[in-house]
Amino acid sequence: MTAYIIERYEIFHLLFLWGWVFYAFGCVIGIGFLIGLDDHDEYKGQKRYYGIMLIAALFIIGLIGTIFLPSPELVKGWFQ
Numbered sequence: 001m002t003a004y005i006i007e008r009y010e011i012f013h014l015l016f017l018w019g020w021v022f023y024a025f026g027c028v029i030g031i032g033f034l035i036g037l038d039d040h041d042e043y044k045g046q047k048r049y050y051g052i053m054l055i056a057a058l059f060i061i062g063l064i065g066t067i068f069l070p071s072p073e074l075v076k077g078w079f080q
Contacts, residue, residue: 002079010072016064026058 034051037044 020062023062
C-alpha cells in the first residue's frame with residue numbers, strides 16, 4: 001500500500017512540475033491573445049478577462065507545483 005501511495009505521488013508531483021511548462025506556454029498564448037484583440041470587437045472586455053485568467057490560473061498551477069509540494073524523495077522518507 002505504501003509503495004502504491006509513493007508511486008502515485010511521484011506521478012502527481014511530476015504533473016505539477018510540468019505546470020511551469022504549461023505556464024510559459026500559456027503566457028505566450030495569453031499575451032498573444034491579448035495583443036491580437038481587435039479594437040472594434042464587441043466582446044473585447046470579455047476576451048481580455050479570459051486571457052488574463054488563463055495566465056493567472058497557469059501561474060498558480062506552476063507555483064503550487066514548485067513551492068508547496070515536497071519532493072518524492074522526502075515523501076519516501078516519511079513512509080519508511
